[in-house]
Amino acid sequence: MSDEKQGSQLDLIMEFFKANPKRDIAHPEVVDWVVKQWQMRTGKVFRDPDRGIRNLHQKGYLQKISKGIYRYDPDFVNLREDLEDFSTSLKKQILERDNYKCVICGMGKREGVELHIDHIKPKDLGGKATLENGQTLCSRHNFLKKNLKQTETGKKMFIQMLESAKESNQTELIEFLEEVLKVYEKHNINGHIVWKK
Structure with missing residues (x-):
């Protein structure tokens, strides 16, 4: 996924939360709205809004109230500057090193599989955006991994x-x-x- 697309998808999720401040919101409500809006605005499918919500929580924009329930409170945004994302050039290096294939199943672009660059040690557990901490995963295995070690x-x-x-x-x-x-x-x-x- 391009950085630009990722950014605009996260912006869309934040648009929903900003329209509903200081309210505990369960994933399905956000996901339904975001998926529908993304389809209407771009004509495309929003692949993993759950991951976007978790990403915004990790960065400090959203508060996690309980499993699957988040809140946006403009008075309590706590941005984490220590979370590192991979640069475009580093993503390319990781893809090349891994031969443009998922390190778990071996599927890749040739098979029409969407590839992601993943932090081996997750960002919110202190994982850095380095070549050694990066790996190529297909979307399926990346979504399965989530924030697990x-x-x-x-x-x-x-x-x-x-x-x-x-x-x-x-x-x-x-x-x-x-x-x-x-x-x-x-x-x-x-x-x-x-x-x-």
Whole structure:
């Protein structure tokens, strides 16, 4: 997504919140309005308004009241200057390094997949906009990752793959995935994500 498009989509989300100040608003209400307005104004689909809302919260424009509920209060905007976005040239470097493919599934422009440049360590957890902290993800895997740590995303993905492999009785894949998940347990990584054996 171009920086210009991203900016105008965030502007549209803020337009909604500024028209509804000091009110607790659930995601669906914002999303419905934003998607409809974007379609009317541009003729295009607004792909992930939820991510835009989270982005504005991370930057300090919106207050998170509870899960999926945000508020815009002009008296309490707390902008975070420490959140770093990737520059256009750095995005290009990351795409080139990753061969214009998602580092998780290998899909890319050739397959018509939308690619995103993602912070491996999320911005709001102190992740910097550096070549080493950047990775190419397809929109699907980027949306799945959200603000989870990389290892959490991986563990959830391996658990889902294991369930799928068991359904289709893929013995070799089952053994491989169970071995990977045992490594998570051995090193006590992401114990809060439960692998039901």
